[in-house]
Amino acid sequence: MADALFFKPIAELGALLETKTVSSVELTQGVIARTMAVDGRVRAFNSYDEADALAQAAASDARRAAGQARGPLEGIPVGLKDVISVAGQPLTASSKMLANFVSPYDATVTAKLKGAGAVIWGRLNCDEFAMGSSTENSAFGPTANPWDLTRVPGGSSGGSSAALAAGEAIATLGSDTGGSIRQPAALCGVVGLKPTYGLVSRYGLIAFASSLDQIGPLTRTVEDAAIMLGAIAGHDPLDSTSFKADVPDYRVEVKRRQGPWRLGIPKEYFGAGLDPEVSAAVERAIAFYRTQGCEIREVSLPHTQYCLDTYYIIATAEASSNLARYDGIRYGHRAKDAKDAVDIYFKSRAEGFGPEVKRRIILGTYVLSSGYYDAFYLRAQQVRTLIRQDFLNAYREVDALLTPTSPVPAFKLGEKSDPLALYLCDIYTIGVNLAGLPALSVPCGFTAGGLPVGLQLIGQPFAEANLLAMARVYEQAHDWRLKHPVLP
């Protein structure tokens, strides 16, 4: 049986739209109906606006009828993580602090997607202010993993991965500060790409840790990721950290580049804590690449053991400052009974932020404090340089690194109540953010219990086209992408 429309990849739907076999309104209606049917169980959305989505779809159909279709995303419903601004729509960061906030402007990626003809569909749940690895830190409740509703979808972009896996969107955007696109993609069996730092504008992305945050796509296929990346990448004068680089046609490059490549296996990423089923799936993927003529070489990233500490100093330091603006003065939650300005700060922030956000603000404030700055923040920046150097050293021998995305498959909701246990979910992904590199997660099988496993490919700076091509070679030789969760 052919897939329902809402399970089809962008590339296929594009052909159907192009031949007017289906309209964008029909496709969008299908996605809305699917969402209505399943989201009570998946809870991937914080909010959606059906009327607005259908109006966008109708406008898309009108453009197509007038011969003004804008490209492969024309008429495709795309869901956005609720940390990416859409003019006139809520922007909550899954926080009580912004529960009633409506953003007056479009993020650059939103404007680019609209410009590419996409239908912006819904605000997707995440960990509060993107802080977490399970989407359990949302003030609006956790999202469930469509493959097993008692399990987490990963995080922080868990709404983005779950909605996609459940057929509630054709593609989604997430944000990745320490693995927040790749890990939920792995846990939900979809493709997730974190671009090189600076490739995609952060303007309109609620900042968690500015020097680590990147927006990226979650998609059903590698080709779809190439299409989405092509739409959102490129220099933005509104983001000083966005890079002035030429953006290749990823969709063409992903098919043109065939390898073989030299792949590095970092030995530090295959140690204690790695689930045996995940390990086995990744080993099989390594074996596949070998059969494709790729040279497989063990490499070392000797500073890996410092990644977690370095990350939690830099990320929390930046977050403590980035989140200072949520003070109850201009917008957002304001405590009702505050007496004066200082009281507004204390009460509004005490009421508006959840425990994980508070924990990170306190930690970040501490590491920046007078007398501690040199020992923590400055030292962490120095170690960060060493971590990046590890990767660059490895790239003298290999084109990319191959690792598991997450040490474990999706775990039970509520299972990891200790914050430190949750932080360990990111051990294979945070080094990439510290080093500013591109990386993607592509499905590489299932556990015996039917949970998806993800393979991570880490590339050289701005080598997204290579990375996507490598992933596609694997994807096309396997049929993991054709499986969909059956929701009870």
Added chain:
Amino acid sequence: MNYEAVIGLEVHIQIKTHSKVFTRVAAGYGQPANTLTDPVVLALPGTLPVMNKAALDAIIKAGLLLGCEIAPVCKWDRKNYFYPDSPKNYQISQYDQPICLGGSVEIELPGVARNVMGEHKRIPLTRIHLEEDVGKLNHFATESLVDYNRAGTPLMEIVSDPALHSADEAFAYLTSLRATMIYGSISDCDMEKGQLRCDANISIRPVGETRLGTKVELKNLNSISFVRDGIAHEIKRQVAVLERGGTLAQETRDYDGQTGTSQSLRSKEMAHDYRYFPDPDLMPVKVDEAWKEKLRAECPELPFPKQRRFVEGYQLPYTLTSVLVWDRALADFFEQAVKLAGQGKAQAVGNWIVNDLLRELGASKREFTELKVSPEHIAALVQLVDTGSVLTNAAREIFVEMFATGELPGVIADRRGLRAAPTDADELEQWCRDAIAANAKAVAEFKAGKDSAINAFKGPVMKAAKGKGDPKRVDAMLRHLLAAT
């Protein structure tokens, strides 16, 4: 005991740019509350700063004018503190690598008399850095409201070494700094609009002591006179405390210029920990030699060097130069007029500008830019007087009229019949002889050495000349005849 004051000034000056320092919205003053805002100024979720190059140009130029070393890289830091006028609850500023280091401000202390040049000194600067201004809190009976129009206006902080030693020096420092910034078109420095704000760090120590005393920071010095008065008051207060055996607390005090009193705002214990760290949203900007050279070429001559040139080059008296050089437009006007009138006429040109032009300008309440007279007018008038075509008194009248109408002086002189009558030398001699003959007493006095006695003859001569006698010629003729008497 004799005490010496040690003063360092922190001056904040708003840079005059079209848009704010990190976003495109307009910068300005006096607009309806919260209209000069956008998502970036209001720190809405997801917004990012982007550097305004014009602000960086301006501060580099300021640094070049003051002889600072310009850092090869402009780097940004966040200064974290909570206050409702600060939308992000951090201020983008520069912490450990300010864009300008060192440099100095040349000052002139009051001379012994108004027409004598005072002592010149160079007050060394510690640093100048760029940051963003904050909004403004307005307090009402039961609530406070914030206006973010000012937030994000480019602001530079100019920090002097603790090298000033009196209220007069501080006054001279600010006067000179302000003129420099106006000269460089960096700021209008209007203190009423908050474009220039000053805090002073003041301590005293016994004369001869080299260690610094306990420092008090004085805030809210919102006019240059208040700076002088506030510092003088604080020095007196500190001396009084020590004289009666007390100790000074390190604190911040608020000066009230209206009452001339100050009160403690906060003590050192309450000092902030600003948790500075490099702003990850902004990339460091390289400042290369070519960039600096381009800005250096735009740097104007400053008032003190100009004054030295005017004194030496044009042989102008100090009093004239001290009026002319402090306004760049006025000084330029003067030099253009001299160019037209001739180098030798510099003093006459200067006199017309300083005495008559400024008087009429003040009375008219017009701006200098709205002048109807040009350097050509001044040069033409000087020439009319110089050739004897118009006498000084008549020239004054002509000036008033040409200031009001913009007509050329020759036209006015002809229309009003103010040209000097071509006096016959014999006629003049006869008038003078008559006047001398009529006043033997004055002749005797003059002969006895009382020079002013000569004035007694001038009235009758002028009367005979019906007001059109050239005073110089009359004086010369009288002296000639008296010598022969």
